[in-house]
Amino acid sequence: MRVAIFTDTFVPQVNGVAQVVAKFVAYLKQNNIANVIFAPNYGRRSTYINNYNVFTVPCINFPLYPECKLAFPGLSAIRQQLEEFSPDIIHLMTPFSIGLCGLKMATKTGIPFVASFHTDFPGYLNYYRLSIFEGLAWQYLRWFHNRCGANFCPSEDTSKLLKINNINNVKIWGNGVDITLFNPARYSNIVRRKYVPEDKIAFLYVGRLAPEKNLTLLFNAFQRVYQKYPNAHLVITGDGPSYHELKQKAPQGVTFTGYLTGAFLAEIYASCDAFVFPSTTETYGLVILEAMASGLPVVAAYAGGIKENLIHNYNGLACVPQDEEDLSLKMELMLRDQKLRSRLAKNAVYYAAQKSWDHVFNELLENYYAINSVPGNKILSYQ
Known part of the structure; x- marks a missing residue:
């Protein structure tokens, strides 16, 4: 199994999504599973991610939320990197610029792909006095997620939220905790x-x-x-x-x-x-x-x-x-x-103590193999 990950947030950013992705990549490395991450370039701090197989793309701060990045992925360069790596599956961790790029690459190449729903962005809009756009946000997320072979979310409550908003192929991918660090x-x-x-x-x-x-x-x-x-x-x-x-x-x-x-x-x-x-x-x-x-x-x-x-x-x-x-x-x-x-x-x-990351990631890999073996989910050429 060879895994390509597209994410709009990664270490050294400090947020739940970035940390989960970093832990997953560490798990893949530990289990000798080849992987590549497409993520924003954070400038000087990006040297922190050199321990990972990361292909970074230019980005700027999102005006309303400086922690978030708006990336400007070069499609030809990403396509070349993807072709050289030749993944068996693509995981779109976020639905924004880099995730959208990953969606485009996956649909063009025929590589099986899945997505995650980590953050309730439509629910956030009310806190920024932008609730008028909540319907449009769900419309976009339906378009994005309903093209994917599976949509992983971290909890049963979130699964219900997605299904109510007509997002299909929803599966639970929970989180774990590192009890060697937190104790x-x-x-x-x-x-x-x-x-x-x-x-x-x-x-x-x-x-x-x-x-x-x-x-x-x-x-x-x-x-x-x-x-x-x-x-x-x-x-x-x-x-x-x-x-x-x-x-x-x-x-x-x-x-x-x-x-x-x-x-x-x-x-x-x-x-x-x-x-x-x-x-x-x-x-x-x-x-x-x-x-x-x-x-x-x-x-x-x-x-x-x-x-x-x-x-x-x-x-x-x-x-x-x-x-x-x-x-x-x-x-x-x-x-x-x-x-x-x-x-x-x-x-x-x-x-x-009963919530280990290994158990969580083992289940995700089982889903990868199941989706990759579905008839029709075959890797096509990059032409």
């Missing part, structure tokens, strides 16, 4: 002292700092909590378009760490006391599993892909989506009941 043993006194004042109980948020993550609601809920329990603290890890605005409006008792990756990220997880996540637009919510593996009980909005892993009163506390009061009440309960916190944390570690 309670990563606790660090140095990290704890750096970000959490002494004798405080620390809630942690990890993720993009953007309107669709509902961080204003989180701040309002935390302010309620802090007024009753001044021993509460909130640590915000991440970056994004709302970073400066959120720093300005943050209530008392909030610390920002900026982006953290690798061991530094694992340490901040393990060095806090509970995880809080108010987003309702997640297709999976990989950070939920990372928090659980690190020994943190979770307080999160019970919506979207979060429902895939959050089990109320077992590994966390589920909140009513978009409900500031309910979020604050669940945070207060977590804050004042140490026995509850300990029980949920123990269960969270046990639950996350």
Whole structure:
């Protein structure tokens, strides 16, 4: 099996999609499965991806969302690279410029191809006052995804969303967690002292700092909590378009760490006391599993892909989506009941230990082989 991946986001970008793709590529390499990645060129930082077999294309920042890149793939150069590599299957990880290029290459060459739905972009539009375009966004996604041999999404809830919007050939491709990296043993006194004042109980948020993550609601809920329990603290890890605005409006008792990756990220997880996540637009919510593996009980909005892993009163506390009061009440309960916190944390570690990446990627490869063997899905010439 030879796999070509087209993605509009890849390391060193720090987001769920980029991290999943990087882990998948590492898995392919470990199992001696040839692969090539077509991804944006991030300038000087692109040297980070030299450990991977990456063909980069020029890109610019998307005006409304600088983290996202608009790529300008040279079709002839990509076609040449693809022909030299001769893949058995193409995986379109994103539906934008590079993913669209991959779709064009796949349809022209006859190489079997599949796609992923990692991000609910139509759902994001409302947070940017662009909900008028939601119908058009789904129309485009139907056109894109319904040409693919399979469309992988990370959760049952997301699968239902796609089917409601008439997207076909939907399959579940879940996420996993690296428990060798994320685990309670990563606790660090140095990290704890750096970000959490002494004798405080620390809630942690990890993720993009953007309107669709509902961080204003989180701040309002935390302010309620802090007024009753001044021993509460909130640590915000991440970056994004709302970073400066959120720093300005943050209530008392909030610390920002900026982006953290690798061991530094694992340490901040393990060095806090509970995880809080108010987003309702997640297709999976990989950070939920990372928090659980690190020994943190979770307080999160019970919506979207979060429902895939959050089990109320077992590994966390589920909140009513978009409900500031309910979020604050669940945070207060977590804050004042140490026995509850300990029980949920123990269960969270046990639950996350059962979610290995190898199992997730093995299932994806089985789907590749099945799709590649379908009559008619034969590799044609590049003419």
